[in-house]
Structures are given as C-alpha cells and as structure tokens.
Amino acid sequence: MPQTAEREGRARPAVAIIGAGPAGLMAAEALAGKGFAVTVFDAMPSPARKFLMAGRGGLNITHSEPLDRFLTRYGEAAPVVGPWIERFTPADLRDWVHGLGIETFVGSSGRVFPVGLKASPLLRAWLRRLDGLGVTLKTRHRWTGWNADGALTFDTPDGVQLVAADATLLALGGASWPRLGSDGGWATLLAAKGVELAPFRAANAGFDVAWSPSFIERAEGQPLKRIALSFARQTSRGEAVVTRTGLEGGALYALGAPLREAIACDGQAVLTLDLKPDLDLRAVTARLAKAPPSESLKNRLRKALGLEGVIPALLREGAAPADLATPAALGARLKALPITLTAIRDLDRAISTAGGIRLTELDEHLMLRRLPGVFAMGEMLDWEAPTGGYLLQACFSGALAAAAGVANFLG
Numbered sequence: 001m002p003q004t005a006e007r008e009g010r011a012r013p014a015v016a017i018i019g020a021g022p023a024g025l026m027a028a029e030a031l032a033g034k035g036f037a038v039t040v041f042d043a044m045p046s047p048a049r050k051f052l053m054a055g056r057g058g059l060n061i062t063h064s065e066p067l068d069r070f071l072t073r074y075g076e077a078a079p080v081v082g083p084w085i086e087r088f089t090p091a092d093l094r095d096w097v098h099g100l101g102i103e104t105f106v107g108s109s110g111r112v113f114p115v116g117l118k119a120s121p122l123l124r125a126w127l128r129r130l131d132g133l134g135v136t137l138k139t140r141h142r143w144t145g146w147n148a149d150g151a152l153t154f155d156t157p158d159g160v161q162l163v164a165a166d167a168t169l170l171a172l173g174g175a176s177w178p179r180l181g182s183d184g185g186w187a188t189l190l191a192a193k194g195v196e197l198a199p200f201r202a203a204n205a206g207f208d209v210a211w212s213p214s215f216i217e218r219a220e221g222q223p224l225k226r227i228a229l230s231f232a233r234q235t236s237r238g239e240a241v242v243t244r245t246g247l248e249g250g251a252l253y254a255l256g257a258p259l260r261e262a263i264a265c266d267g268q269a270v271l272t273l274d275l276k277p278d279l280d281l282r283a284v285t286a287r288l289a290k291a292p293p294s295e296s297l298k299n300r301l302r303k304a305l306g307l308e309g310v311i312p313a314l315l316r317e318g319a320a321p322a323d324l325a326t327p328a329a330l331g332a333r334l335k336a337l338p339i340t341l342t343a344i345r346d347l348d349r350a351i352s353t354a355g356g357i358r359l360t361e362l363d364e365h366l367m368l369r370r371l372p373g374v375f376a377m378g379e380m381l382d383w384e385a386p387t388g389g390y391l392l393q394a395c396f397s398g399a400l401a402a403a404a405g406v407a408n409f410l411g
C-alpha cells in the first residue's frame with residue numbers, strides 16, 4: 001500500500017528524493033528546512049559514494065575565480081546553469097561548508113577545498129544535520145519507475161515497495177563509475193515516459209595517444225607541469241600526466257568537450273602542447289641558441305629552460321632529426337608540440353558524464369515538462385563542466401533551484 005502524507009494523516013506534503021548524492025542531499029536539506037516530510041532513497045547500502053570517492057584525490061568543492069568567468073565553464077549550458085549558481089554562489093557554498101564546522105582554503109590554482117581535503121568529515125556532519133531536520137534516508141532502495149497508479153516503485157531487500165509522494169526529485173547522477181551507484185539505469189525509465197535524453201559520453205576523462213613502447217617505458221606516470229594545451233582556438237594551462245595509453249589531467253579536461261566531439265567527427269584530434277608557456281618562441285629560441293650544441297638535448301633543455309624529467313623524451317617522440325637539429329626548430333617544437341589524440345577513455349572511469357536529460361525537457365523550476373510533480377537535478381542533466389569544483393557547485397546550486405521549484409509546486 002503506498003504511503004502518502006494524506007494516508008498517514010500528516011499535514012506535511014511528502015517529498016521523495018531519489019539519489020543520495022550531493023544533489024539529492026542538498027535538496028533534502030532545503031526541503032526539510034522548509035517543513036516538508038522528506039525521504040531520500042538510494043540503491044546503494046550507504047549514501048554519497050561518488051562524493052566520498054571525489055574526496056580521495058582532494059575534494060575540490062568549488063572555485064574562487066570571479067563569477068562571470070566561473071559561469072563560462074558550463075559552455076552551451078551556461079544560460080540554464082548560470083541562474084542556479086547566481087542564486088547559490090561559490091561564496092555561498094563555502095559558507096555552507098563552514099556552517100558544517102569545516103574550514104575551506106583556496107589552492108594555488110584558485111580551486112577551493114575543505115581543510116583536510118576529504119569528503120568524509122563533511123558528509124558525516126551533513127548527515128547529522130539532515131537527521132536533525134527529520135530527513136529519512138532509505139538505502140538499498142533501487143528505483144524502478146512508476147506503477148499503473150503513479151506510485152514510485154523500488155526494489156528493496158524486502159521486495160518491491162510502493163511510495164506515493166506529493167513531489168519527486170530525481171538526483172540519480174550520471175553513468176560513470178557505476179560501481180559507486182550512478183549507473184545511468186534511470187535513462188530507460190525516463191525515455192519510456194518520452195523524456196528526451198542526450199547520449200551519455202565520458203567527460204573529464206583521459207585520451208588515448210599511440211605512444212611508442214620505449215616512450216611509455218620511460219614516461220608512464222610522469223607529470224607535465226606548468227604547460228599550456230591548445231585546441232580549436234582554446235587554451236588551457238595547468239598539468240597533465242602521461243599514461244600508458246595516452247594523457248590525462250586537468251589541463252586536458254578543460255578542452256575535453258571540443259576534443260571529444262572532434263574525435264567523434266574526424267577519428268582524431270591534434271592537440272598543441274606548449275612546454276614553456278611563460279616564454280615566447282623568440283625567447284625560447286634565444287636561450288636554446290646560447291646552450292653549447294655539443295651538450296646533450298637533456299642538458300641543453302635543463303640549463304637553458306629548466307625543463308627536465310620526461311620532456312626530452314617527449315620532444316624526441318615521433319620527431320624527425322630536423323625537428324631537433326637547430327635552436328629554432330627545437331624551440332618551435334617545444335612551443336607547439338603536436339599530439340594526436342585518437343579516443344576518449346571509457347565512461348566507466350570518467351570523472352563525470354556528458355549527456356542525460358536534455359535541458360529543454362525542464363521548466364524554469366527544473367520540473368520535467370512531461371511529468372508534472374517530478375523534478376530532476378545534478379549530473380543526470382545534460383550539462384558538463386571541467387574539473388575545478390564546477391561539477392559539485394552546479395550539483396549543489398541546481399539542487400537548491402529544484403528544491404525551490406518543489407516548494408513552489410506544493411504551494
């Protein structure tokens with residue numbers, strides 16, 4: 001028998017939030033704070049597994065750059081995502097973290113982290129707050145759709161459970177790292193209701209490069225620091241790492257969307273790597289010209305430009321003898337090294353997912369136009385952004401926008 005606020009004789013409207021990731025939990029906090037009876041359901045045995053995983057490498061919660069620049073990170077989705085973030089800004093998000101008793105700091109790249117870098121203390125404090133607000137959390141509840149009467153259906157260890165809610169918020173995540181719970185299985189449920197979806201694609205994932213075996217042996221796992229990468233008139237500064245199969249890292253992810261689309265179209269994309277972005281070609285060439293030609297490439301690069309590690313091997317990789325023969329040729333190669341990317345890595349291990357519910361399927365309150373009373377938020381929507389805290393910020397801000405939509409819907 002479905003439970004509703006009405007049947008239980010409760011005056012408070014019942015809100016079902018499906019997905020206990022950052023988006024679902026943020027909406028739960030807002031709606032419980034407004035007095036709604038909130039239940040959060042998740043398929044996994046414990047909440048927010050991807051959020052905890054995000055904390056493993058340092059939880060980059062948001063970014064400190066000016067808001068107008070921040071909003072450009074969402075590309076074509078900026079007109080939709082921007083208003084969410086203007087209402088709950090990166091500064092508001094930091095205040096919210098501080099309110100949980102956890103300080104934040106700005107790293108050298110402008111990225112914002114909680115002190116201690118981990119997600120687990122933040123999640124513990126947050127779950128305590130949600131408990132205090134009366135939010136019910138039901139784990140091991142896999143949402144499987146709606147029954148003929150419109151009740152939500154869940155597979156649970158106790159069999160199929162039916163839940164009738166006054167409003168439903170879907171926060172089911174993307175389709176990367178499926179073992180953490182976000183497996184994209186919801187897509188068929190919504191497609192069956194006529195909701196239009198953009199295909200899932202990997203975002204913030206490494207790319208394949210056909211390195212030679214000798215280069216891989218020498219370079220696998222080596223960082224390329226303070227580099228600039230360019231593609232399609234966009235340039236991104238930062239770091240990348242050479243992997244067995246190619247390249248990965250923040251500087252690459254910032255160009256990920258156009259690179260991925262170019263590979264889908266043309267089968268490959270040629271990225272330009274500048275190994276010394278703070279010096280122009282003339283200065284680089286002049287410094288190389290001063291280094292005695294009798295010295296090894298390794299020594300000349302180190303003495304003239306302070307470039308060490310994997311860089312001599314990278315410059316030699318695929319080079320013709322003439323490419324390294326003169327200071328001018330070497331300088332030109334070092335300032336604009338072409339790297340051919342042949343594929344983006346699998347969605348399974350991508351940091352995030354592009355694709356999902358098309359933004360045109362939502363009204364301005366994040367309610368699905370085809371399913372009145374059902375709202376959607378977080379990574380399951382068709383927006384993408386590079387790493388840098390932009391993913392979590394949009395999940396949190398979007399969740400608050402959806403929660404405001406629910407409150408408006410329920411009057």
Ligand SMILES: Cc1cc2nc3c(=O)[nH]c(=O)nc-3n(C[C@H](O)[C@H](O)[C@H](O)COP(=O)(O)OP(=O)(O)OC[C@H]3O[C@@H](n4cnc5c(N)ncnc54)[C@H](O)[C@@H]3O)c2cc1C
Pocket residue numbers: 018019020021022023024041042043044047048049050051053054055057058059060061062141142143144171172173174176177180181182183184185186350351352377378379380388389390391392393395
């Ligand atoms: C390794 C890694 C590092 C990352 N680092 C960062 C970072 O530093 N900064 C940053 O901004 N972002 C980072 N991210 C991305 C960030 O974690 C995600 O964008 C964010 O977790 C998405 O939040 P969400 O609430 O939309 O979805 P999720 O966090 O994916 O939560 C969705 C929830 O829905 C549940 N669910 C799915 N299907 C069902 C179903 N049918 N029934 C019931 N429950 C279901 C899942 O179990 C899950 O708990 C990282 C991601 C990864 C994988």
